[in-house]
Amino acid sequence: MAPPSESNPEENEALEPWTSWRRACAADLCPPEHRRALHEFAARRAETWLHRSIGRTCLPTVDPARLPPAQCWHLLESHLAVNRTRAGKRYKDWIFERSQGAGVERLDAILSGAALILRDAVRAYLHREFSRAGTLSLDQPVAGHETLGLILGDLLADGNPDHFERRDLESLARELASSFVETLDAADHILLFARASGIALSHPAVRTASGLGRSALHARYVKLVARVGEIVGDRFEEEDRETRVQLGVLTIEELKKIIILSRRPEFELLHFFQEKEGTDSHE
Amino acid sequence: MNDAIQRAQQEKLARWLFEWQMDRELAAVEDAPGDLPYRAKERAPDMPLLSPGSIVLFQPATSELARAPLTALTAATSAGTALFIPFGRFQEPAFGGEMPSGLEPAGLRILCPWLAFHAGRGLKVHVWDTCEILEAPLKRALALAHRPLAELLVLNDASGPPPIRHPLDPRRDYIEEERERMRAVLAPFARDDESTLLKAAEFPDEE
Numbered sequence: 267m268a269p270p271s272e273s274n275p276e277e278n279e280a281l282e283p284w285t286s287w288r289r290a291c292a293a294d295l296c297p298p299e300h301r302r303a304l305h306e307f308a309a310r311r312a313e314t315w316l317h318r319s320i321g322r323t324c325l326p327t328v329d330p331a332r333l334p335p336a337q338c339w340h341l342l343e344s345h346l347a348v349n350r351t352r353a354g355k356r357y358k359d360w361i362f363e364r365s366q367g368a369g370v371e372r373l374d375a376i377l378s379g380a381a382l383i384l385r386d387a388v389r390a391y392l393h394r395e396f397s398r399a400g401t402l403s404l405d406q407p408v409a410g411h412e413t414l415g416l417i418l419g420d421l422l423a424d425g426n427p428d429h430f431e432r433r434d435l436e437s438l439a440r441e442l443a444s445s446f447v448e449t450l451d452a453a454d455h456i457l458l459f460a461r462a463s464g465i466a467l468s469h470p471a472v473r474t475a476s477g478l479g480r481s482a483l484h485a486r487y488v489k490l491v492a493r494v495g496e497i498v499g500d501r502f503e504e505e506d507r508e509t510r511v512q513l514g515v516l517t518i519e520e521l522k523k524i525i526i527l528s529r530r531p532e533f534e535l536l537h538f539f540q541e542k543e544g545t546d547s548h549e
Numbered sequence: 550m551n552d553a554i555q556r557a558q559q560e561k562l563a564r565w566l567f568e569w570q571m572d573r574e575l576a577a578v579e580d581a582p583g584d585l586p587y588r589a590k591e592r593a594p595d596m597p598l599l600s601p602g603s604i605v606l607f608q609p610a611t612s613e614l615a616r617a618p619l620t621a622l623t624a625a626t627s628a629g630t631a632l633f634i635p636f637g638r639f640q641e642p643a644f645g646g647e648m649p650s651g652l653e654p655a656g657l658r659i660l661c662p663w664l665a666f667h668a669g670r671g672l673k674v675h676v677w678d679t680c681e682i683l684e685a686p687l688k689r690a691l692a693l694a695h696r697p698l699a700e701l702l703v704l705n706d707a708s709g710p711p712p713i714r715h716p717l718d719p720r721r722d723y724i725e726e727e728r729e730r731m732r733a734v735l736a737p738f739a740r741d742d743e744s745t746l747l748k749a750a751e752f753p754d755e756e
Contacts, residue, residue, distance in 0.1 A: 385576075
């Protein structure tokens, strides 16, 4: 670990609880003032995150007071500890090693590393306490897609209807896809090609080819799927929701097949980048 | 598949979606940590001798590692290389490519064989602890790591989460995000060691 800064006594003082914790193995074994500082760090962060979660989800009441400072700190200490020995707490070394990074104040790096772990620990706590197993509904909206009307049941639609039904649906999907593909522009083609080939939308080659960034492409994909859903909904209004969802999913798959077959030679370059990106084309 | 199994899968998916939504919310807090311009000054020692079941902790090497310490496990070793299987961030498996590890700590509950990667002896890691993974989950993880991602996406195991079929299933976003994160994490190692290879990069994420 880098030596304490000689030029910044304030930072050195703020670092003391952390170095004390590293030596002592657990906050409970630190001097009271250090323990208090560590607990306060965890409580302040956890409170911010717990407040954020209130009202954003169906959580009935997440009262930060339920989590006293010592318990907030315990969430952090237990999240990645394999066991109670020093060797089982090597994540502490990870936190301190971040402080060796150039261009970052040691204290900032330590606080940031600890906060990363604490955020995951708070999320796990929320999951443990409030994930509401047994009370969910298939009509529950899928977060992030509420405006599209996507519900949990849509994600569970059976992708394996019986043989004859599937053959009918596939035939309809091919028909829908072959007319829908005419409405797509070049960026849509690149988008579907990337989706079908497993190339990340954030990949530079995709951005260059489409002229769009990841967020714009993602939004475009959501719209495209929604448009297919609307067409299916309009044409097959009399069918049940599950059948319409199955048909929509198959239509998107057919669209990808069409793009792959018709434009593969042009997009071979993207494939090349896909193969290379595991080794040398990271952003 | 009977109603009880479908109900169990539905609950698993709902619990995973809950945590995914929480993850989005917590990451959106303005002073969210993790974006420090971190650069490693020193390198960790070369990869020490590891045996199957070892849990290792990677040296923080990039600011893109905006998450808890990446932990992985050696599932098998052969001539000069090892297969690592990362732990997941969440408490529930997202799809058939993930499975319970059998470990209690919240940060080590889920193994992600779909994100397995091979690495050679040049990989720089810190050993965290050894021989903590039970043999049974290790064997199962190894078997899953050898299956293509396209197969794992639609795996319909009665004891696991439901397959991914819908194009807007949030688990697809999660998969893309995790894969990008892993590529970023492995990039510095891959430059030093040509045998480092993210297995998930070999497969398309769609059927």
